[in-house]
Amino acid sequence: VDLETCLAKRRDTRHFTPDPVPAAVLQKALQAAHQAPSVGLSEPWRFIQVSSPAVKRQILANFQECRDDAEEQLSAEKDRQNLHRSLKLEAITTAPVGLAVFCEQPRDDQYILGTTTARETLQWSVACAIQNLWLSLTAQGYGLGWVSILDLSWLARTLAAPDHWYPMGYLCIGKPATDYAGQPMLEREKWGRRSQQPYVLVR
């Protein structure tokens, strides 16, 4: 599939069909993630695939708590709060595949080229890997929703993630049940609007 088509069709998806995700599709998408650029060739991306329905239910409960906390911040704007409450922001127990993503942080004495001025570069590499995974799934006719409304330290503990794995969210993966009429879901639901152009200054 053409790159331009993938970039345009990629959606943050929260509505999935019950169709399973073939292992080969997921494997190919993970290999695409693994081709991402990484600072100092660190390849810091780490994944935990969550297969236990009981664990997924715990993650959903954690999401709901965090979401309630977030919505309290909107108590002065009732219309906005109601719209927020109406949005479907996850598919934790309904998406066939759940993948928690982490960034392995180096030990203090470990030199990683390119990170001496900004340790966050490691997380940025993982974000690039997630974008590759996302594009590969899109090209293969599947979709992904990145859930960040979670107590991420709790997620790492609950999944017994190894030490030094910094949690970056939970990906819901499956066959999209809708393409949101070709727009981001948040635009479709009138939460926000995309701008036409990126913001570029010249110096």
Place this chain on the structure above:
Amino acid sequence: VDLETCLAKRRDTRHFTPDPVPAAVLQKALQAAHQAPSVGLSEPWRFIQVSSPAVKRQILANFQECRDDAEEQLSAEKDRQNLHRSLKLEAITTAPVGLAVFCEQPRDDQYILGTTTARETLQWSVACAIQNLWLSLTAQGYGLGWVSILDLSWLARTLAAPDHWYPMGYLCIGKPATDYAGQPMLEREKWGRRSQQPYVLVR
């Protein structure tokens, strides 16, 4: 161009020909960046294109200082330090286009959906945008090198970036002079090696 080809051919490039980058190529790549996912539809990516040769020379000097500092950390491993010194890690004054990238941080009272549990999600969105830019340039026959060995706060000040723009590095963009024999340059130069597979646990 096919997504898989782009993913495989994308390189962190530090060797460019003097060929200019047509405005249409850069514009298309920036539009690709602008199609990235963003937390809460925040589109937090901001760009400053650096056209002044004098400013580029200042950025190069800052890079050299930061690189010297980094190399001091390797003083106990002389072979590694020498190899590090031999690596070409930037093309700040030779790449035809220089683009500093920033993440616009929200004001304290500004609610952005999806960021309440992790403010870093905004930077992760910008990293996804950079990956899109990179893939689009690759598809168009151009290349990019992401330079992070800089005092990033200094960079923001020097470019008079607006307040609340968090600096994420400097991108060197142009026509690649080499494809490093189809490997990452750091692998080609024997600094490190890619692993075969991403690391996936199952819970």
